[in-house]
Amino acid sequence: MEFIVEKIGMSRTVDVPSVPVTLLKVVDAKVCEVREDGKALVAYNSSKKINKAIEGQQTKYGISKEFNKFMTIEVAEGTEAGDLDAAPLAEAAVVKTSLNTKGRGFQGGMKRHGFGGGPGSHGHRFGRRIGSIGNAEWPGRVQKGKKMPGQYGNTKVTVKNEVISFDAENGILVLKGSVPGHNGARGLVRIVK
Numbered sequence: 001m002e003f004i005v006e007k008i009g010m011s012r013t014v015d016v017p018s019v020p021v022t023l024l025k026v027v028d029a030k031v032c033e034v035r036e037d038g039k040a041l042v043a044y045n046s047s048k049k050i051n052k053a054i055e056g057q058q059t060k061y062g063i064s065k066e067f068n069k070f071m072t073i074e075v076a077e078g079t080e081a082g083d084l085d086a087a088p089l090a091e092a093a094v095v096k097t098s099l100n101t102k103g104r105g106f107q108g109g110m111k112r113h114g115f116g117g118g119p120g121s122h123g124h125r126f127g128r129r130i131g132s133i134g135n136a137e138w139p140g141r142v143q144k145g146k147k148m149p150g151q152y153g154n155t156k157v158t159v160k161n162e163v164i165s166f167d168a169e170n171g172i173l174v175l176k177g178s179v180p181g182h183n184g185a186r187g188l189v190r191i192v193k
Helices: 052-061 109-113
Strands: 002-012 020-026 029-034 039-044 069-074 094-100 156-167 172-176 186-191
Touching (some): 002 069, 039 052, 094 172
Antiparallel strands (some): 002 020, 002 186, 029 039, 039 069, 094 156, 094 186
16 A cells, blocks of 8 residues: 655654654545556645646546646555545554655766775876776777766665654654655655555
């Protein structure tokens, strides 16, 4: 069973020893349509964006204007159209969280892959560059998958975390440890056990 969440940020528990925790807000969602394969089309509030296609979906499923984004997620058996119930999170012990990591743009080999760089003295011109990249006569080209500078971050990452607590009234899920993504990032939480 999956839920749409928004990362609030990190904190820690007040007991001794303190435990680092991540706070996630469960986004209110409405189930529009349940499919036979255990998945459902849900609507949630994402932004002010609205167009004719979105308005048509809202009219079809009889939902208010604030629910303007649609997504297909896994739901529990017996789920019906209406508000998505977040109560199962109260009994969850372990969850898998999928969010996009922080995007860092175009980065060099040292930051992206942890390369060592050249010596820092004696007039060298190596600096933070990656050095030679090719091969000799065979194969005479740069092999696919070569570690080089390029786009770093902004990739989907899934981590497994223990559930510390769940505040059903405010919809705040507290997980042990860290979760990828910037504060305000949205992703999915799936109950493992």
